[in-house]
Amino acid sequence: MLKDCNAGERFEGVLLINEWKEVPFRQKPGAYLSLTCQDSSGQMQGKMWNYDPQVLVLLKDQDIVRIKGVASEYRGTLDLTIETIKIVAEEDVDLSELLPSSPIAASELEKRLTVLIEKTSQRELRALLEQVFGHPEWGDAFRKAPAAMKVHQAYLRGLWEHSVRVAELVEEIAKYYPKMNRDLAVTGALLHDLGKIGEYNYERGIKFTTEGRLLGHIILGIELLTEEITKISDFPRELRSKLLHIITSHHGKYEWQSPKRPKLMEALVIHYADALDAELYQFEQAKENHPEDEWSPYIPSMERYIYLK
């Protein structure tokens, strides 16, 4: 694993090339190869001084390669000086070793999801949850997709982790407000980001799909849900409207691409829990990435520095 590699040591292993380019030297003819490599434990920058020009023709972004080289360090950052590079067929590789994934194990997430579903007593909502999360395609995709491109839980199982925690938060909060419908709130929380399974492609790294860019995960979620709801006989029209409203409004503001603001207690709480979990994730990450520091670097998505002590 990349994270086990120390300065001065040799490295040999299978890596995913996130992107690469040929960089011309600034004061002499010629160029070197710069590659961003990753496995599930992290990323490292690689440099290759001598290479067969043939590699320029064969190599593509997101290729999987076997690499040999030596790690070297400049002030805490490791670089990989690459000696040989060889393309590997996808079928010979376990992708989960190349992509980062949630620190929470699938088995634990499954257990927590099951508890949330089983406590749902409203018949149609229970049926919908079982149908979606048991769906051969959507259920699988939901358990694999990341929660975001970059900002929070941008790794495999991230969507699952995020959705379960938002649902749990919503469930706790609902206890303090007796007028709130727990089952609607929890169902909405579990499904609020469902459209993300169509918004990202995450086979090798996380990319937007064309549908994701053209429509976004709110519209994609509406499409998926309307289709699934149709299959449940006698799903009450009003309940359907409320659930679709929760998806529609979960970003909370027009400027954040929600075409409606929350008009139900349940929609409001989901919006808050969603935003809170995404922001707290960034605090946690900053603390993990800078265990020694008093202040984080500037965090553009939050427009501030964070105090880490």
Next chain:
Amino acid sequence: MLKDCNAGERFEGVLLINEWKEVPFRQKPGAYLSLTCQDSSGQMQGKMWNYDPQVLVLLKDQDIVRIKGVASEYRGTLDLTIETIKIVAEEDVDLSELLPSSPIAASELEKRLTVLIEKTSQRELRALLEQVFGHPEWGDAFRKAPAAMKVHQAYLRGLWEHSVRVAELVEEIAKYYPKMNRDLAVTGALLHDLGKIGEYNYERGIKFTTEGRLLGHIILGIELLTEEITKISDFPRELRSKLLHIITSHHGKYEWQSPKRPKLMEALVIHYADALDAELYQFEQAKENHPEDEWSPYIPSMERYIYLK
């Protein structure tokens, strides 16, 4: 018709009561009845000094009534002093005589719509247009719905009038930009506001439906279109995405409740033509309503006064 009634004349006819209330006198016990009445030719304020208390129990907003009274004028505004009021059964009335409708006749709109459809040669788009506008429920609703609650074309056939004109504008503009796909642009223009048929209830006056308030016409339009597209075999996935993107982005900005900004030439032009037609409508209305004035009153939706000369 109300608009034919002059000061001092008696009026007798069938009117729709938009809203009504009992207004207590300010310096003596008792109250009078204030009613907003309308027929297709306009609105008038009514006052009833003596009335059977029974009327308070029977009368509801949006009731249809037969009224006898006298019109009187204070500085150009007519009031109706009502003498008798009698509720009329809906089946005895032609609703189109009570609600305003587009100044453009249905026959002309039909002709212009037909021309736009017939010039569409891309097979699937042509099929979709024919299917939607020939749909027993949606086609009918589209030809009847208003284009907005208040701001523009807020009358029967308003959606039809607006959609046809936006499509015609888009078609003209497309001629100047050869990279634009005329058929996609015209189809998108005709369908951009389709969701409005579910956003408003316009049986008697224009009201938002609950689904309209919870989801809005963009989401409702997405639902309708995905359902219709499914019925067309081999509708290309990419064309479907483009069409849904046009619906999604036609307000042009996040703050105006579009969850995506226009990313296609066709989507951009539809957004512009839509906004332009809505704003020009207000100029036209202001000129019609104030034929003598140099300046309009303040127009809140445009945040300005308009010059009428």
Next chain:
Amino acid sequence: MLKDCNAGERFEGVLLINEWKEVPFRQKPGAYLSLTCQDSSGQMQGKMWNYDPQVLVLLKDQDIVRIKGVASEYRGTLDLTIETIKIVAEEDVDLSELLPSSPIAASELEKRLTVLIEKTSQRELRALLEQVFGHPEWGDAFRKAPAAMKVHQAYLRGLWEHSVRVAELVEEIAKYYPKMNRDLAVTGALLHDLGKIGEYNYERGIKFTTEGRLLGHIILGIELLTEEITKISDFPRELRSKLLHIITSHHGKYEWQSPKRPKLMEALVIHYADALDAELYQFEQAKENHPEDEWSPYIPSMERYIYLK
């Protein structure tokens, strides 16, 4: 109590005059008296047709009076036709019968507050909480003050109710994020609005104080807390900074009058829980005030209509 009074019945009792004015008749000389009256159960509009001119000299806003009159109704709203009015000395009245207060009893709030404090193990925070809530002046004021002028919990004990619930929410949420300091979060939550005890005057109705208008409750809270912290020996400087930062940043945004954005996990969660409780209160109020309706009236502070079903 006003809320027990029905149309047509006589009323006699002690009321607080929120404001009053003499209203000239529009078409004859003379005027009548219009008064907004309240007791702890609600408000009612009063009208007095005949009155001793002397009353104009004696009566002041926020006066307490004994009133005799008759209630009458127009379409669901009750009016009080006042026959006699007599000023009452404050010492003869129990103010808690004239002002609304939290639906949650003081004894329950005290119990919940005690639990929160007793679970706080960090020595200095525990000491600070005991000192503030046991303070003869601040502790008392905190238990009496409203949480806001108008928008949420605008009644006696409102600040107490709001602060306890925010602290409880924060405590629940903290369980999901192990990096969060529960004691700091709960202490901050209980104290975040402390400055409100100086921002409002709530002897008779809720008014801003001059200091409240000039400085606001964030600055007033900073003043109070720095003074209290000074009394605790060895209060760590860093802990003090964090606590003051929580007060400073609890509105979350510059535009909402927080001069700093939350830079601690604990500050962020308090901001969210504060905003969430204030908004949910409005949902609950709307549901209570409009038990029959599908939609609330427009709620300016939330810029939307709320769905009540």
Next chain:
Amino acid sequence: MLKDCNAGERFEGVLLINEWKEVPFRQKPGAYLSLTCQDSSGQMQGKMWNYDPQVLVLLKDQDIVRIKGVASEYRGTLDLTIETIKIVAEEDVDLSELLPSSPIAASELEKRLTVLIEKTSQRELRALLEQVFGHPEWGDAFRKAPAAMKVHQAYLRGLWEHSVRVAELVEEIAKYYPKMNRDLAVTGALLHDLGKIGEYNYERGIKFTTEGRLLGHIILGIELLTEEITKISDFPRELRSKLLHIITSHHGKYEWQSPKRPKLMEALVIHYADALDAELYQFEQAKENHPEDEWSPYIPSMERYIYLK
């Protein structure tokens, strides 16, 4: 021409130096020369490893030079390794070979402009158009100036191309709104950006003039037009105000530097057609520059990625 030059080939020709600098080597003493070169067909980056220090004294930005060198390629981008460079006197060069210009020929633009003018029947507007476009100085400058610094039609004849197309669009749109004055709209459209002839200096590359920076093209346009209108006897005061209002308001919003919002139908349509043409130009450019791609790079002026299929 630069665009005809392929990797590995020698190049010899006259180029305009847009800007140049001496770049110090990072790990040894000395430096090389980096130059941005252009002719009317495009730009290319040049590097000169050995050069006479004298060149640093002689060379200025915007100089015209004769260059010999060799083109080489790194992943699709061509660089010019320069061997010799020699300054050329301006009088020996045809500037139109060094600066890009509109893809639409001057003869075609002239024809379209003539048609627009000839269809203008309102006497004073016709006179104004003939006078401005026939003006020895302004007419010439208008036919030569670019339409913008960077964003749209940033080349010779760009202003002419843009103004003619905006006028044509406006003319088409006007047909759908009978209350609009076609002659005023077309005249306003042709003149709306007239001030740009004073805002940019475009002798060699496009730069802002000092007057352009201090006053902007709206104020400069007002100055030019008031001067020209003065020369036409009996130009109606009201028509003059309307025309000046069109110039003043054509950016549509205060934030976009229009001190007035459009208050005439004609001003509104010109604003929309102006913005639409500028944005569509960017779609067209993105499609031309990335014929193989599904998505454009991020376009800062539009704050989005564009779909190119």
Next chain:
Amino acid sequence: MLKDCNAGERFEGVLLINEWKEVPFRQKPGAYLSLTCQDSSGQMQGKMWNYDPQVLVLLKDQDIVRIKGVASEYRGTLDLTIETIKIVAEEDVDLSELLPSSPIAASELEKRLTVLIEKTSQRELRALLEQVFGHPEWGDAFRKAPAAMKVHQAYLRGLWEHSVRVAELVEEIAKYYPKMNRDLAVTGALLHDLGKIGEYNYERGIKFTTEGRLLGHIILGIELLTEEITKISDFPRELRSKLLHIITSHHGKYEWQSPKRPKLMEALVIHYADALDAELYQFEQAKENHPEDEWSPYIPSMERYIYLK
């Protein structure tokens, strides 16, 4: 004078009618006349219970009338019960007795203006000031116009008062910044609002002119100044640009309708002094109008309450 009239007293005098309307009674047929009257000392609301219907035909807004009636008071506000009303020819009246004007006498303003001009030593600026303020039409209008519609110095001589004070402030400030050009700053300050002489009509009350609404005082000021500058031989082009830039940018922000932001020290200081004087005027007014109060009413133009002690 109206301000000398006390409750219960008779009033007889010449007044300007700002606006008037016939108000129908709410619970009986008929109507009364409501008129807003003013003379230079202030405004008063008038009511006329009995009137000759003929008056409705004759009376126009802004008419001058001779009125007889009685003042009566409700809680501090005086009303005028009008008995007779008679239209007066304008030539029989001194308008300055009907319109409010600056508290600073014309003679003092003239003296202060003269000092400012005489201290200006830069030849062309001195010439421009003498020419503009000595201009038979502009000089006169400048000395008469108000400084604003409503917000500040909305009375005769208000523009003069405001411009002189802004120039004096600018002169004082300039002393602290040696790089600033005092003559340019003072000239710009005296002329910054010159266009207001064309923006308002203030013959009888202050109204916007059509040119004022279509173009605004920045554009009108540019027109006036370019015309005046032309008459001064050898006025340096650069000085002209700077002066026009000061006019163009004096509102400081695009959103405040300045198409350019201040890019000269002199322009920046004028913008600040202009805004400061306008806001301080409102503080002074609030203190004068509410001598007894601790807090002003809400001031919409400043979005706040002002502390008056």
Next chain:
Amino acid sequence: MLKDCNAGERFEGVLLINEWKEVPFRQKPGAYLSLTCQDSSGQMQGKMWNYDPQVLVLLKDQDIVRIKGVASEYRGTLDLTIETIKIVAEEDVDLSELLPSSPIAASELEKRLTVLIEKTSQRELRALLEQVFGHPEWGDAFRKAPAAMKVHQAYLRGLWEHSVRVAELVEEIAKYYPKMNRDLAVTGALLHDLGKIGEYNYERGIKFTTEGRLLGHIILGIELLTEEITKISDFPRELRSKLLHIITSHHGKYEWQSPKRPKLMEALVIHYADALDAELYQFEQAKENHPEDEWSPYIPSMERYIYLK
């Protein structure tokens, strides 16, 4: 001094290292050292090609070192090629030779401050000023601190220079508005930024303190002032509120981190004078730094280019 060093000359002297890093070569193994050096006369970039690896362990940001090297120039910018570097103990150095400071001498600032204080006749304000500026800790810190991190007067004595000038401006302006309290305005102006002495650490370069980041100089100023005011017996409560309000509101807008907007004339003028002085400083700096240019480079804090002629 660095500013006396010319291209080609040797340099030897004591410098402060602002920051440094090891930069890897791009096309060969190894790296060089890049250091930002400064003394009170300015900054210079240093490069060290050969260095003892030991230096990486010893050197820290903000270290003081004795440097020998040679200056060389590329197009007007000087670089220092460093030959030897040796760490120097702080006690052997006069820090004022390493940090820039106000161009205005301390003696002159002291004189101007004294004049301002001595003209203050209101007893408590005079006492407060003498106490704060005579305070052994705060008085000293105030005379040393910078006025800002980067934008204006970011050097030693900058806070002193800025505060005195703002007070002088305020004093001048107050003369034109008789309702303004000169003593309150001047006292507020001198103290408005007092909290900056705790917001920055400026021992070696200017850095934010942790308290500065968590609380900001408005809150820190409130803390300092409340503490100082407590020491003055009988300081009127209302005067204290006004002074604290001035600190609280001096940024003028919520978005600029003022939790209250100015509600006193004195607070308003201080806000304006503060902003004006900060902006004019940038004009002055731009003129000094670019004496030959017509236009400044883009100034991000002002979002514009400045005209320098």
